[in-house]
Amino acid sequence: MPPTDSMFLLAETREHPMHVGGLQLFEPPSGSGPEWTRELIETFRGADDVSRTFRRRPKQPVSLLGSTWWSEDTAIDLDYHVRHSAVPQPGRIRELLQLTSRWHGSLLDRHRPLWETHVVEGLQDGRFAVYSKIHHAMVDGVSALRLMQRSLSEDPERRDCAPPWALPSSSAPAATPGGFDPFSLLRAGAGMAGDVAGMLPASMRIVGQVLRDGDITLPRAPKTILNGPVGGARRFAAQSWEIERIKRVAKSSSTTLNDVVLAMVSGALRDYLLEQHALPDDPMTAMVPVSLALRASSAGQDDADGGNATGVIVVNLATDRESGSTRLEEIAYSSRQAKKILGDLTPTQILAFSALQMLPLAAYPVPGFVKYTHPPFNVVVSNVPGPKNQTYFNGARLDGMYPVSIVLDGQAVNITLCSRGEHLDFGIIGCRRSVPHLQRLLIHLETALAELEEAWG
Structure with a gap:
């Protein structure tokens, strides 16, 4: 695990959750009924391939090693990671923001891959929301947003969009977890040698x-x-x-x-x-x-x-x-x-x-x-x-x-x-x-x- 990633795990406490998140609002496709949100959740939970990023968890969650090496789960419990929620009445944006505040203040479970998605219905204007959070040790904010954008389409008629954690069908399967490779550190060190050599004149x-x-x-x-x-x-x-x-x-x-x-x-x-x-x-x-x-x-x-x-x-x-x-x-x-x-x-x-x-x-x-x-x-x-x-997710x-x-x-x-x-x-x-x-x-x-x-x- 690179030091830039592990520092977010080391810094995390109950008072300092170290995940980034996003709240998206969607307008359902024209003519869709109340079952549309349920079908969306089934689509989310039915993803067969889950990318490497969304399989990662600390190798030893309760020890220092958990901030040093990643492990990759081969089986992902999508019923746990993808959650179905609703805003309380009267279903204003105010209630949605209150839910988001509460979810964002809770820690992610380090015994599982470090991400959650909540699909939220019940807004009085007919829209639905998706709140997602992922640990900053896994991605930064820009990378998280780009992952989400890859699941969207500019075509309002497209109906085969996959959620951010699912690999496109043309992608190679996720690599199996490997052991510690000291030669990777040597290769990385060799690549950084030029940068290090230039730091003194850059500092001056x-x-x-x-x-x-x-x-x-x-x-x-x-x-x-x-x-x-x-x-x-x-x-x-x-x-x-x-x-x-x-x-x-x-x-x-x-x-x-x-x-x-x-x-x-x-x-x-x-x-x-x-x-x-x-x-x-x-x-x-x-x-x-x-x-x-x-x-x-x-x-x-x-x-x-x-x-x-x-x-x-x-x-x-x-x-x-x-x-x-x-x-x-x-x-x-x-x-x-x-x-x-x-x-x-x-x-x-x-x-x-x-x-x-x-x-x-x-x-x-x-x-x-x-x-x-x-x-x-x-x-x-x-x-x-x-x-x-303008972008859409399966017409939404x-x-x-x-x-x-x-x-x-x-x-x-x-x-x-x-x-x-x-x-x-x-x-x-x-x-x-x-x-x-x-x-x-x-x-x-x-x-x-x-x-x-x-x-x-």
Whole structure:
């Protein structure tokens, strides 16, 4: 098991579930009856081939070896992994989000492959939902979303779509579990030799740029109520925005879509913390993941087996500025400076640089560390690319794709969004105890976007 995977198992406790998830909303095919959802579940549970990713579990779940080697189950109990649920009356989205909050706060069973899917009916508008979660040790958020997208089709008439855990019929059968191969480590080590050799000059280049420019956002942020210890219960909030609104602001302000998203988050956090009488005087910062899986994909490499490949940058959110327009300008500048540091670094070097920025997180389990130290950043904001066109699952129209991520001690809120055709779907997960009235962030996100639209026409 690669260290980038095992660290998520080692870090997991009851208060810190380390799985990523997603909530999808679907509109059933036109003319379908109440039996359609039951037939969907039968399709999910009837998958014959289950991919290697969805067969994995820790080899020794209750020992340290469980965070060192993967085992692959040959028989999968799909009746356990695929669950049939319904929202209580009156069947609003509010009740669906309450269920999602509860499911996302519970741990996955390490004696089984580390994933679950809940098919949910009973929504008053006739739609149904699918909530899935999979351990971060198995896949990162980008890989999880790509697995789901492979099960969807742009053809509304197609009826042979397979669930994400099922292999396409043309794929080779899953490989049988093998023993520990020391030669694989030697081969991997040889491949990394060039990257390691280049780390010293790369580090010198980064230090030189920081000293020369003097305005790089470093991993040290002001303390806020979002940066204390967390409990095990979660609260989830979700909403969609039209991408075109955000693109218009980006074009008018000569910034990027991601810059505008960060400005929305900045304005929302500022207004939320003002309501709580807890806005810090110094500007807050965000850690923004950069997916290396997408780089690998563009280079022709496959990530079908999952895993984790993510770098990070730290961006100044300028929450000390009253004007939304000024916040956007400072965010765009900070983001450009952070990306300049990555420059021509290899993926391995980016991972090493990112690990240094997140190093303080490793000390969070130490008693008192979170309470008496400054966080490296205040919030995680991740933008994951989704389907560009309207998609369907066996004729059911995808009507929402909301990511559900991870919160930690010192990082009580995580904001992840996913593009879906003409929309951006925001998923906000937070500690139920540390972050009161989390859902109000949705209102403040809309207020922040409206302010930017007024400033930039």
